[in-house]
Amino acid sequence: MTTEHLNPCAAIATDVAVIGAGAAGMFQVFQLGLQGLHVHLIDALPHLGGQCAELYPHKPIYDLPGIKTCTGAELVERLREQIAPFAPTLHLGQQVQTLQQQDDGRWLLGTTAGTQLLAKAVVIAAGVGSFVPKTIKVEGIEALVGHSVHYHPADLGRLPLQGQQVLVHGGDELAVQAAIDALAYQPASVTLMHRRAVFNAPQALLDQLQAQQDAGRIQVLAAQPLALQATGTNLQSVEVSLPDGSTQTLPVQQWLAYQGISPKLGPVADWGLELVKKQLPVHTGTFVTEAPGIYAVGDINTYPGKRKLLLCAFHEATLAAFSIVEYLTGEPVLLQYTTTSTKLHERLGVQHQSFTEQAKTAG
Numbered sequence: 001m002t003t004e005h006l007n008p009c010a011a012i013a014t015d016v017a018v019i020g021a022g023a024a025g026m027f028q029v030f031q032l033g034l035q036g037l038h039v040h041l042i043d044a045l046p047h048l049g050g051q052c053a054e055l056y057p058h059k060p061i062y063d064l065p066g067i068k069t070c071t072g073a074e075l076v077e078r079l080r081e082q083i084a085p086f087a088p089t090l091h092l093g094q095q096v097q098t099l100q101q102q103d104d105g106r107w108l109l110g111t112t113a114g115t116q117l118l119a120k121a122v123v124i125a126a127g128v129g130s131f132v133p134k135t136i137k138v139e140g141i142e143a144l145v146g147h148s149v150h151y152h153p154a155d156l157g158r159l160p161l162q163g164q165q166v167l168v169h170g171g172d173e174l175a176v177q178a179a180i181d182a183l184a185y186q187p188a189s190v191t192l193m194h195r196r197a198v199f200n201a202p203q204a205l206l207d208q209l210q211a212q213q214d215a216g217r218i219q220v221l222a223a224q225p226l227a228l229q230a231t232g233t234n235l236q237s238v239e240v241s242l243p244d245g246s247t248q249t250l251p252v253q254q255w256l257a258y259q260g261i262s263p264k265l266g267p268v269a270d271w272g273l274e275l276v277k278k279q280l281p282v283h284t285g286t287f288v289t290e291a292p293g294i295y296a297v298g299d300i301n302t303y304p305g306k307r308k309l310l311l312c313a314f315h316e317a318t319l320a321a322f323s324i325v326e327y328l329t330g331e332p333v334l335l336q337y338t339t340t341s342t343k344l345h346e347r348l349g350v351q352h353q354s355f356t357e358q359a360k361t362a363g
């Protein structure tokens with residue numbers, strides 16, 4: 001989106017927008033919620049969790065305080081439950097492309113989905129960048145994306161698969177699942193293609209794949225794409241190379257590509273903010289960047305002694321929340337404990353007896 005398309009009048013006005021819904025962004029929502037602030041949370045991924053969800057969902061983490069062990073996916077689920085009382089407005093599956101300061105000091109954000117937010121403060125929790133699907137290097141493919149080529153489609157039900165020859169391209173669990181799921185939409189055929197006829201998926205899913213192969217409903221092909229033929233945005237066929245060096249032309253109308261997802265710093269580098277080795281320098285008492293109203297927490301920031309750890313991201317988000325509310329109100333914020341503060345209990349939606357009431361009940 002270019003700047004000409006941005007219209008501050010059409011934007012959603014908010015106190016705070018958080019860019020990135022990884023562990024840092026999610027905990028930022030919690031800490032801002034404790035401070036009484038509602039958050040708009042944006043992520044390029046169609047789901048919460050960033051690296052924990054995308055890179056190590058089933059691996060155990062051993063260094064979270066008070067939790068002997070939990071997996072990446074379990075941590076994301078716990079954070080999701082923890083932020084639920086504060087009901088952030090989610091803008092998922094869209095990348096923040098532009099960030100510009102307005103004359104009144106507020107920041108205008110524009111996303112790839114056309115969402116515009118006008119925020120008094122922005123927290124950049126962009127980790128190592130947006131998680132975006134890896135693309136396929138075949139001439140002419142860009143023009144077909146969104147029409148007959150789909151990278152990591154979130155919902156197969158939205159694709160015109162009925163009566164079509166469908167190519168599912170990838171070697172992991174997502175690709176195998178997509179090939180099996182595609183059958184529900186009455187395609188003319190489903191071919192699951194990977195460079196080797198070996199798939200990295202749970203055994204139960206591989207058993208399902210084998211059953212569909214045996215029934216002749218899914219063809220498995222070890223091959224790599226070389227070229228495509230299309231009319232306008234309509235894919236006609238894909239030429240592939242086989243392990244023995246020969247080539248084959250597959251008639252294909254819908255190509256679902258699951259080549260993995262990788263982080264790209266992308267637009268963060270274009271926002272005119274100072275970057276040191278692709279990270280945003282911050283003040284360690286507030287986690288504000290050199291730009292007033294712009295904060296950075298988690299893996300995207302840097303300061304003397306920075307360590308890219310979850311615990312550090314949670315600390316940073318906590319201090320950033322105090323700083324943001326002071327920036328917005330111009331007033332110092334008193335520390336309150338979640339154990340004893342009635343105001344925080346109200347915000348959390350929990351009910352507690354006061355110490356006096358507890359003593360009466362006990363006595």
Ligand SMILES: Cc1cc2nc3c(=O)[nH]c(=O)nc-3n(C[C@H](O)[C@H](O)[C@H](O)COP(=O)(O)OP(=O)(O)OC[C@H]3O[C@@H](n4cnc5c(N)ncnc54)[C@H](O)[C@@H]3O)c2cc1C
Binds near residue numbers: 265
């Ligand atoms: C394999 C592995 C194991 C690890 N194990 C541990 C461990 O045991 N203990 C520990 O403490 N730490 C561990 N870490 C590190 C820890 O996972 C990270 O420090 C933490 O996840 C960083 O969180 P984050 O929210 O800052 O970034 P991320 O999780 O990367 O989230 C950033 C999010 O921002 C989004 N984003 C970026 N730019 C944009 C944009 N322009 N528009 C929209 N969205 C955008 C991305 O899509 C992403 O979802 C591990 C990391 C890895 C890779």
